[in-house]
Amino acid sequence: xxxxxxxxxxxxxxxxxxxxxxxxxxxxxxxxxxxxxxxxxxxxxxxxxxxxxxxxxxxxxxxxxxxxxxxxxxxxxxxxxxxxxxxxxxxxxxxxxxxxxxxxxxxxxxxxxxxxxxxxxxxxxxxxxxxxxxxxxxxxxxxxxxxxxxxxxxxxxxxxxxxxxxxxxxxxxxxxxxxxxxxxxxxxxxxxxxxxxxxxxxxxxxxxxxxxxxxxxxxxxxxxxxxxxxxxxxxxxxxxxxxxxxxxxxxxxxxxxxxxxxxxxxxxxxxxxxxxxxxxxxxxxxxxxxxxxxxxxxxxxxxxxxxxxxxxxxx
Amino acid sequence: xxxxxxxxxxxxxxxxxxxxxxxxxxxxxxxxxxxxxxxxxxxxxxxxxxxxxxxxxxxxxxxxxxxxxxxxxxxxxxxxxxxxxxx
Numbered sequence: 075x076x077x078x079x080x081x082x083x084x085x086x087x088x089x090x091x092x093x094x095x096x097x098x099x100x101x102x103x104x105x106x107x108x109x110x111x112x113x114x115x116x117x118x119x120x121x122x123x124x125x126x127x128x129x130x131x132x133x134x135x136x137x138x139x140x141x142x143x144x145x146x147x148x149x150x151x152x153x154x155x156x157x158x159x160x161x162x163x164x165x166x167x168x169x170x171x172x173x174x175x176x177x178x179x180x181x182x183x184x185x186x187x188x189x190x191x192x193x194x195x196x197x198x199x200x201x202x203x204x205x206x207x208x209x210x211x212x213x214x215x216x217x218x219x220x221x222x223x224x225x226x227x228x229x230x231x232x233x234x235x236x237x238x239x240x241x242x243x244x245x246x247x248x249x250x251x252x253x254x255x256x257x258x259x260x261x262x263x264x265x266x267x268x269x270x271x272x273x274x275x276x277x278x279x280x281x282x283x284x285x286x287x288x289x290x291x292x293x294x295x296x297x298x299x300x301x302x303x304x305x306x307x308x309x310x311x312x313x314x315x316x317x318x319x320x321x322x323x324x325x326x327x328x329x330x331x332x333x334x335x336x337x338x339x340x341x342x343x344x345x346x347x348x349x350x351x352x353x354x355x356x357x358x359x360x361x362x363x364x365x366x367x368x369x370x371x372x373x374x375x376x377x378x379x380x381x382x383x384x385x386x387x388x389x
Numbered sequence: 390x391x392x393x394x395x396x397x398x399x400x401x402x403x404x405x406x407x408x409x410x411x412x413x414x415x416x417x418x419x420x421x422x423x424x425x426x427x428x429x430x431x432x433x434x435x436x437x438x439x440x441x442x443x444x445x446x447x448x449x450x451x452x453x454x455x456x457x458x459x460x461x462x463x464x465x466x467x468x469x470x471x472x473x474x475x476x
Binding site for chain 1 (some may be wrong): 406433434435450451454
């Protein structure tokens with residue numbers, strides 16, 4: 075399989091360097107190195123810097139400062155480190171944020187096959203691997219890039235319960251998804267980037283109606299599977315303890331148009347919920363790509379096919 | 390064969406919710422993917438699932454799907470060959 079360029083290309087030795095810092099430096103020194111590294115990355119990566127500032131300005135409701143941008147980069151580095159050392163140098167702890175979320179997410183620990191949605195937020199990869207440790211077989215959808223070492227390392231520690239479906243080739247993903255769903259596996263997908271998505275709709279998010287992928291709902295409706303979104307965020311100042319938050323459950327009824335409308339309304343609710351979490355922890359959005367494009371009427375009108383019109387009560 | 394193609398056209402229109410498209414609008418030779426009808430990967434999956442259910446056949450992998458979903462003609466030929474093989 076062809077391997078794409080890194081998403082956010084830093085130096086090729088970047089992951090190894092921060093991993094070495096983490097393994098060998100005392101915590102205060104490591105944190106200082108991460109802060110300095112974050113500042114350097116902020117200044118030498120203009121595309122990611124611009125994306126960070128665009129996002130921070132939207133979530134904070136005012137122009138972001140350079141100091142805030144540098145902190146955003148440093149928090150991303152700490153997020154990478156949490157993945158690199160999970161289950162190795164530290165005992166990573168991931169648990170429900172509270173009883174409400176525990177109750178809401180109970181389906182996660184049932185036998186029912188589900189579609190798990192998440193975003194490039196907090197410890198989403200760790201969340202997927204945490205779920206698999208409870209014996210649930212899970213397929214994670216990811217983009218294969220040249221710097222996927224963090225995922226490869228987690229994969230090596232997760233046994234047979236986790237498989238990765240790399241999305242670089244659209245024709246292959248269809249049958250990989252089909253196979254996984256027909257085998258009764260649960261599938262985890264990050265649902266914020268539109269670059270590999272063929273099905274998108276417009277949703278209110280960060281002050282505009284923006285384009286988001288709805289592939290997860292199409293699969294849910296096709297296979298009659300429930301959808302729930304999960305986000306794992308750092309607990310207080312801890313780098314290795316995470317609180318898990320989950321959305322309300324979406325369960326298709328089998329009535330196609332009803333399900334499409336309900337799915338749209340559900341995802342709008344999910345994005346409101348996500349925006350609320352990000353307002354509490356604004357530095358945990360690790361996308362570093364331009365914010366999702368503003369939705370227009372013909373954004374998703376391919377060739378001869380009519381564009382799906384979002385239901386009027388959900389826009 | 391023409392009855393099968395008509396059935397396929399109706400199935401495609403229904404499965405993919407093609408608004409304002411009738412069976413007569415779909416050319417037997419027109420590519421279903423990309424430049425023709427413009428089906429994307431999720432459309433293809435929806436179509437494959439419906440075809441498998443409707444005709445009791447199995448499309449095993451992406452190579453078979455690419456071959457089967459070439460056009461209405463190739464899809465009809467594929468279904469007939471599969472049904473003949475299992476008869």
